[in-house]
Amino acid sequence: MCALIFSMCLLSACGNKTKAGIIVAGSTSVQPFAEALAEEYMHLNPGTLIDIQGGGSSAGVMAAKSDTANVGMSSRELTTEEKSLWYVEIAKDGLAVIIHPKNPIANLTMEQIRGIYTAEISNWGELGGSNSSIHVITREEGSGTRSAFESLVMGGAEITPKAMVQDSNGAVRQLVEDDPAAIGFISLGLVNDKVKALEMEGIAASRENIINGSYRLSRPFLFVTHTEPEGDTKKFIDFTLSAEGQRLLAAEGLITTGKES
């Protein structure tokens, strides 16, 4: 066993030496977009390897801080403490509150959504829908999407512990697709025709409304690094912020600020 541990330490020592390429880790909401960016970047720059890992926003920021990853991904604003790191907003992401397409409701107020998520409103009938109990779906503690939803919608109120918890945007969407009484929230870019994105106080969840500020549920996607990026890391971040990178992100459903495109 000692020999085993020893040889593993040895291996790990070599491993650190030979490790090359860029490691990007963090928010699973940013992950698919980062993967798309990385695929394109590696296609344009053969020889550079980019590894995209999940782990969540907080873990991503931690990873960047501890140099476990070259780039951390965050899908929420950084805390004051975290802002000592270098960071850049690569795009904005809208947050859509989604329901089953068969659900007659199309528009809710912030108040009503808060009511649903605190379990004060527990039946679709109270909102003018059919008489069935509301199946509330939320994301897990630590998720950037959840903390964005909490700060944008809940305003300090607590999400009911009775809410079902799913660990990804896709899983939330799948459940809402299947269950006519369900409600959940996901990235706007992932809304498809099998779910219905609710209007918020009469304003549709759309790219235009987020850019002009009338639809308020949006959050930044950030790339975080320990210090000012350099070398391959800088090249990758520059690519992300270039017209081409931004076009790619927009095509995947994110909201780019329009500076470059």
Next chain:
Amino acid sequence: MRISPKKSQIIAKTLIWAVAVIVILLLIFIMAYILVKGLPTLSWQFLSEVPRDMGRSGGILSTIVSTLLVTVVAVVVATPLGVGTAFYLTEYTREGRVTRIIRFCAGALAAIPSIVYGLFGFIFFVIYLKLGWSVISGGLTLGVMILPTIIRTSEDAIRAVHPMYRDVSYSLGGTKWQTIVGAVAPSALPGIITGVILGIGRCVAETAAVILTAGSALRMPTSLFSPARTMAVHFYILAREGISMERAYGTAALLIVFILIINVAANILLNKFVAKGR
């Protein structure tokens, strides 16, 4: 009212047959559902291309390679330890406190849930030894996980070797080591290999422990220190995120085919072994 023994026999028999038939039908249904949905996706392209666009298009080659690498690491680590322990328990000690403790530990290891192996692998291999999310972290974690399986099956196999083999070897002046290598090991080999194959099956099917230790990067692993996504993890992510159901079923079908082959191989070896042992 008392039911006559004959009547109760008929009722019980019908009930047990019914339950058995339902279970068999259920089994067939689960397998058939995945295979029918997934087998049409399997093509040379699907097997030989790397995934593109998060797995929405392209194949699953990198996940197959990752699965193989992780499994190989696990087997390379666990086999010598497991088989060695089994030989120690059977050939080098008498039943006593030491064997009881070791056997208790093996039993305890076998009972630990895979998610706890995942926690351990994460904190020990990924963080403490700084191996990161990698093939080696995942493989070592799985190696620890399959260790008890290999110990138990090897021990059974070695015990089942007829004492005659040992007696003959010793009477010819063989030492303990010569007896093990020359007489016991060859006859126990099919049983030992069965244990290893069962371990391989567990590695291929495992998700929870792997996701925490090998990560979920979709890129083709280039070294033992690359992060990796195994087929089971790939299936989980594809199906859970609703990225591509078609490809999820394809991956699952291939997994089931793998497991089928592994099971059949283990059974054939085991039957051979039983036939030889008697």
Next chain:
Amino acid sequence: MNNLKEKLIGNGFFLIALSTLSVLALITVFILIEGVPVIAKVGLFNFIFGMKWAPSQGAFGIFPMIVGSVSVTVGAALLGVPTAICCSIFLTEFAPPAVSKIVRPAIQLLAGIPSVVYGFWGLTFIVPAIRNFLGGPGLSVLAGSIILAIMILPTIVSISEVSILALPRQYKEGSLALGATHWQTIRSVLLPAAKSGIMTSVILGMGRAIGETMAVIMVLGNAVALPKSILDPARTLTTNIGIEMGYASGEHQQALFATGIVLLVIIMLLNSAAQLIVQRGRD
């Protein structure tokens, strides 16, 4: 010379055998190191009996998950144990040899299927069925119990089958010779005689159920509130770790390790119970 070599080899094997011990120790130590600080901070009682789990507010109570784990496991046992015992009686007593020759490996195959596949299958068939016929969101204690019952079937069937097969033939022959029917023999002679083996298989099966993660994440709904009925969603100890581990850091992560400690303790208790029964059976 030869003697020295033999001795070295013997010692080598001893060291290898110690690896099992050290691996178990290593696992226990590392999980304890990570998890104990949070338990110490929150207090063991508050941690185990606390009703509120909200890591962002520093509330770490896992009682709802203990209830969740226990209820899906008991549910799985209620559904799975009778089914499994029927199957093992079928295989040992009723099935024609040709049938059992096919069915036996087929049930073993069930054990090899990845748990994610079961979870996905449950999400596709069991969950909508529950939602449409029984109501509620479908993701529920009941759905989890059904999937786990299927998953623990192979464990229980194979071990109880072996223990029935291991009974001396005279038991059965004697009973039949006394004029008992086949079923009376099974019920009053064979099953009681194989009791300890069957009990062991049930406990090991329950251990597997309580430790399962991925399948349960997919069908249980993972709500942190106490389930009030079997149609309510719930969260188990394993899914608490599985669903939040990816995102956790700092104290939150430690609390998940602490959840792992509680899980380990439960598993070890079950395992010791199983070993005790095996030993009693031997005496």
